[in-house]
Each structure stands twice: as structure tokens, then as C-alpha cells.
Amino acid sequence: METILIATDFSPAAKNATEYGIHLAKFFNTRIILVNAYPIPPTDYETGFSAEMIGSLQTAAMDGLENLKKEITETQQRDFNIECVSDMGSAFDIINNAAKKYNADLIVMGIVGEAGIVKEHIIGSSAVKIGRKSEIPVFIIPEKAKYLPIHKLGFACDLDKTEESYLVYLAKYFSNMFDAELEIINIEKPTEELSPAKSKSSIFVEKKLEHTKHKTVYSTDENVAHGLKEYFDTHPCDLVIVNPKKHNVFHNLFHESVTKELAFHLNIPILAIH
Numbered sequence: 001m002e003t004i005l006i007a008t009d010f011s012p013a014a015k016n017a018t019e020y021g022i023h024l025a026k027f028f029n030t031r032i033i034l035v036n037a038y039p040i041p042p043t044d045y046e047t048g049f050s051a052e053m054i055g056s057l058q059t060a061a062m063d064g065l066e067n068l069k070k071e072i073t074e075t076q077q078r079d080f081n082i083e084c085v086s087d088m089g090s091a092f093d094i095i096n097n098a099a100k101k102y103n104a105d106l107i108v109m110g111i112v113g114e115a116g117i118v119k120e121h122i123i124g125s126s127a128v129k130i131g132r133k134s135e136i137p138v139f140i141i142p143e144k145a146k147y148l149p150i151h152k153l154g155f156a157c158d159l160d161k162t163e164e165s166y167l168v169y170l171a172k173y174f175s176n177m178f179d180a181e182l183e184i185i186n187i188e189k190p191t192e193e194l195s196p197a198k199s200k201s202s203i204f205v206e207k208k209l210e211h212t213k214h215k216t217v218y219s220t221d222e223n224v225a226h227g228l229k230e231y232f233d234t235h236p237c238d239l240v241i242v243n244p245k246k247h248n249v250f251h252n253l254f255h256e257s258v259t260k261e262l263a264f265h266l267n268i269p270i271l272a273i274h
Contacts, residue, residue, distance in 0.1 A: 001177070003030040005104040006089065007035045007095050007126075010064050017110030018142040022072060024108065024139070024147075028177075031081035031188075033102045034068060036061045037094035038086065046189075054088065060084040091126035093131070099136050108139045131272035137170075140270040150178040154237040154268075156228055159186050159201040167243050168208050170273045174241065175212055182214040183237060187227035190220045229266060241271045 006021040008014040018034075025032050038061045065084035071141045072082065101106055108128040131138045175182040184205065206214065211237045217235075221227025232240065 001105050002014070002030050002104055003104045004106045004108060005033040005035055005095070005099050005102065007063075007091065007107065007109045008068065008120070009036065009091075010068075011065050011110070011112070013110035013112040013143040014142055016109075017108055017139075018072075019066070020139070020141045020145070021034045021074060021108035024106065024218075025078070025080055026078070027202060030105070030114060030252065031083070032072075033098060033104060034082060035095055035098045036065055036084075036086045037091040038085045038088055043256060044101070057088065058086065077245055082234055092129050092233075093260055095126075095130055096134060107134060108141065110141050110143065115154050129214050131270070134272075135274055137174075137274075138272045140272065142269070144266050144267045145269050148238050150180050150238040152181045152183060152237040153178070153239050153241055154232060154235075155184045155188060155241045156181060157184050157205075157243075158188075159184075159198045159205065163248050167206055172212050172274075174239075174271065175214070178239075182209065183235075184196065184214065184216040185228065185231055186216065186253055187221055187224045187231075188218065189222055192220075192256050232266060232268060237268065239269050239271055240266065243258075243271060244274055 004021055004025050006018050008018055009035065024030075038057045062084065065086055069079070069082045069084055073079065083102070085094075085102075087094045088096075095107065095109075098104070109110055109130065109131060111127045127138075127140050131140055153171070153175055157171075158168065171182060171184075174180075203214070217231070219227055228240075
């Protein structure tokens with residue numbers, strides 16, 4: 001672990017995510033890449049883009065990043081080797097390009113809570129989109145989630161052909177990195193029966209995690225997101241791992257309605273892995 005990218009739009013939610021990212025950088029002793037994407041200014045056919053306006057946006061963005069860099073260095077009294085990146089365009093494109101350019105190992109982004117409906121769709125959509133599509137692990141930090149030492153990881157896994165993917169290995173990797181207990185949570189519908197395929201996957205998971213402190217939990221609910229939220233409300237953990245790829249049933253976690261249920265309302269950091 002060498003580089004952590006922290007995306008910010010200087011909002012309170014982003015500030016909270018930045019603080020979380022700083023703790024991760026201290027834990028792993030990594031450098032930090034601060035990234036800000038500023039929007040393309042509105043225009044029309046007559047006036048076009050104003051070079052002065054674009055220059056002002058660029059200056060304001062870089063000033064904000066440099067001030068944030070200075071604040072981090074002064075408050076932490078530590079040289080993280082921070083670099084600042086700012087560009088005009090969509091948050092997804094700017095963050096994704098910066099992550100590739102600087103070989104980021106983790107991306108950290110904030111997401112607002114239910115109190116900010118407009119921000120939920122603007123900031124939240126960027127975090128969710130990157131969480132769904134980025135090949136790099138993405139930490140999505142809810143606005144009210146504060147950093148705590150990670151002692152317990154909750155891994156939302158449906159145990160469907162798990163042996164055909166790297167998910168168990170990635171979950172084990174993060175569990176070992178944090179020296180944390182791994183809790184695998186499988187939510188099934190009340191009428192669903194344990195198929196031979198899932199039974200095979202369960203045996204595979206147990207074998208691969210033989211020397212990792214873990215436990216597997218089976219629960220039932222008609223709605224996967226509701227079942228997970230209910231579970232984590234009564235069984236707190238420090239980080240929830242999800243896999244939002246289409247080959248896994250949990251890609252539904254990142255549909256808008258379920259995102260509101262988990263990412264916006266769970267108040268536990270989410271780590272999207274692929």
C-alpha cells in the first residue's frame with residue numbers, strides 16, 4: 001500500500017472523508033493524492049466558454065487543494081508527500097484518470113446523508129459510480145461516519161459461485177492488513193433453499209479462510225439491503241465490504257434505492273472491491 005487518493009469538493013461530507021483518508025494514510029504510511037473536479041461552466045452558442053471564468057475556476061480549485069494540503073500538514077505535523085490534482089470535467093473521469101496516473105491503491109470519497117437530498121444525488125452519484133466501476137478499491141465514507149480502528153470487517157457475500165472470483169482472497173487480504181475479524185454475511189429470501197452450488201461455495205470459503213479469524217452468518221429477508229441494514233444495526237462493524245459487480249447479486253446494492261438504504265443511511269464506511 002503506497003498511495004491513497006482522496007477526492008474532495010470541499011463540502012462537509014468531503015471534509016469528513018478526508019479526515020478518514022488521513023487516518024488510513026497514517027495507518028499504511030502512504031502518500032496522499034488530493035483530487036478536485038470542478039464542473040464545466042454553463043455556456044451558450046453566443047458567448048461560448050469564458051477563458052477568464054475557466055481560469056478563475058482552476059485557480060479557486062487549486063487554492064482550495066493547497067490550503068487543504070497545508071491544513072493537513074500543520075494539524076498532523078507529518079509530511080505525507082501530498083500532491084494536488086485539479087481539472088475540469090466530471091468527477092468520475094477526473095478521479096478515475098488521476099487514480100490510474102498515480103497508481104492509487106485506494107480511493108476515498110465522501111457521501112452525504114439523508115438530510116441533503118440534492119447533494120445526495122450530486123456527490124453520492126459520483127461516489128456510487130466510482131464504487132461500481134473503478135478497478136481500484138473505493139472507500140465510501142458516510143457523512144456521519146468517523147474513523148475508528150478497524151477490528152471487524154463485515155463482508156456482504158451471497159456465496160454464489162464465490163470460488164470463481166477473487167472476492168474471498170480480497171476480503172482476506174484486507175482482513176489481514178487491518179488484523180481484523182472477518183464476518184461474512186449472507187442474506188437469503190425466507191423461501192430460498194441452500195443449493196448444491198452455494199453449499200460448494202460455502203465449503204470453499206471456509207477452506208480459504210481456515211487460518212483467518214472469521215465467522216459466517218446466514219440470515220433471511222425478502223429485501224437484501226434491508227436485511228443487511230438490520231444486521232449491521234444490531235451487529236456493529238467498522239467497515240462493510242461489498243462487491244458491486246453484475247456477476248454478484250450484490251451489484252443491486254448500488255442501485256439508487258438500495259444505495260439510499262445502505263451507503264446513505266448505514267453510517268458505516270463501505271469498501272467496494274472488484
